[in-house]
Amino acid sequence: MKNELVRQHTQTPSVSPESSSEAPVQVPAVDIVEGPESWTLIADMPGVDEKNLEVTVERDTLTLRGQVDASQKGGYRLDYQEYGLGHFERKFTLSGEVDRQAMEATIKHGVLRVKLPKAATARLRRIPVQAE
Amino acid sequence: MLLQEIENSWDPWRQLDQIQDALAQTLWDGRARSATLYPMLNAWTNDHEAIVRAVVPGMDPEKLEIQVVGDLLTLRGQRESEALQENQTWLRRERPSGTFSRSLQLPFHVDSDRVSARARNGILTITLPRAEQEKPRKIAVKSI
Numbered sequence: 001m002k003n004e005l006v007r008q009h010t011q012t013p014s015v016s017p018e019s020s021s022e023a024p025v026q027v028p029a030v031d032i033v034e035g036p037e038s039w040t041l042i043a044d045m046p047g048v049d050e051k052n053l054e055v056t057v058e059r060d061t062l063t064l065r066g067q068v069d070a071s072q073k074g075g076y077r078l079d080y081q082e083y084g085l086g087h088f089e090r091k092f093t094l095s096g097e098v099d100r101q102a103m104e105a106t107i108k109h110g111v112l113r114v115k116l117p118k119a120a121t122a123r124l125r126r127i128p129v130q131a132e
Numbered sequence: 133m134l135l136q137e138i139e140n141s142w143d144p145w146r147q148l149d150q151i152q153d154a155l156a157q158t159l160w161d162g163r164a165r166s167a168t169l170y171p172m173l174n175a176w177t178n179d180h181e182a183i184v185r186a187v188v189p190g191m192d193p194e195k196l197e198i199q200v201v202g203d204l205l206t207l208r209g210q211r212e213s214e215a216l217q218e219n220q221t222w223l224r225r226e227r228p229s230g231t232f233s234r235s236l237q238l239p240f241h242v243d244s245d246r247v248s249a250r251a252r253n254g255i256l257t258i259t260l261p262r263a264e265q266e267k268p269r270k271i272a273v274k275s276i
Contacts, residue, residue, distance in 0.1 A: 029226040036219050044189040044227050046254035076176035076183060079239070083172040083187050110189035110254020 024086040028064065028112075036124060039098070039116040045088045046110035055105045055114060062092045064112060097122030170232045171207065171256075179268060182238050182260045189254030190227075196251075198258060200244040205260065206235045240266050 028043040041062075045053070048066030056063045070085035072078065094100070094116070102117040171186040186207055188196065197208040213229035216222070241263040249258045 029228070030224060031214055031222070031227050032224040033214060033216060033220050034223050035217065039223070042214060042227065044254070046187045046189040049253050073176050073183065076178050078174065079177050079182075080173065080175040080236070082169060083174055085174075109191065109251075 024084050026068075026084050026086050026088050028066075028088045028090055030090065038118055041092070041112075041114040041116060043088075043090065043112040043114075044110065045107070045112050046083075048088060048107065048110060048112070050107050053105075053107055053112065055112070057094065057100055057103070060094050060096075062094050062114070062116075063089070064091075064114070065089045066112070169234070170211075170228050171234065173234070173236055175236065175238070177239060180262055182240075182242070182262070184236060184238075184258045184260065186256040186258070187254065188251070188256050191251075191254070191256075193249075193251035193256065196249075196256060198247070198249055200242050200247050200260065203238045203241045204235055205238060205242070205258065206233065207256075208233045 028045050030044075031042040033040045033042070043064055045064070045066040047068040052067035052069075054063070054065040056065075066088040068085060068087055070087075097119050099117040099119040104115045106113050171188045173187075174185045176183045184205060188209070188211070191209065191211055195209055197206075199206040199208070208231075210231045211229045213225075213227075238260060242260040243263045246261045247258065249256060251257070
């Protein structure tokens, strides 16, 4: 599959021309998995490690923000560009069923995992039915 | 006259159209790319070598296959999707998974014995030195 050539011009995908001065914001792709005791949010944030990552909760808004080293390589020309070099940012609204005190976040190989434990009220409880 | 000026400088419908166009372009661009191009690549070059970076978050670098033939770099691999347990369900699924194969033609032939690669934070960096016989040579001009 030979689908492109290294070209002498650069292009910044998914960015409108207006945002040329500042690096554009990238929206990370996210998976969300629901389990019986928690939700897990998994976000692709390549180039981000624990030192330049920020996971914050303010009221009902969960914000993921990761800085990417966008410095240009000295002595090299950027000849071909598909991915942007801006920082990652995405916000989510949490429901009241998330136990905010017990949230945990880890990052490995540029993949962030945020565990959102369910508050006791949100967990499925089985009520035993007794035969009379 | 004044009305004319106002109309020219501020036409809300035209502005709305422009915003809509820009938005559509941004969204479609992003979607089309993420659907067809995996992994996304950037390439830097100078006279001596090329540096190609591939965005492969979450991938085990051992499972990436890098091949160089002449001036063609090929990347192959498989990205596993999250393995769910029996009592888990997907609520949202945007991260791509599956097998991939991508090739990139470089502006010069590469010395394939000296190609090196390292992965860090989900970004694979491949350094491809230019083949010695292809490097630009300076030709001394003699005065007669």
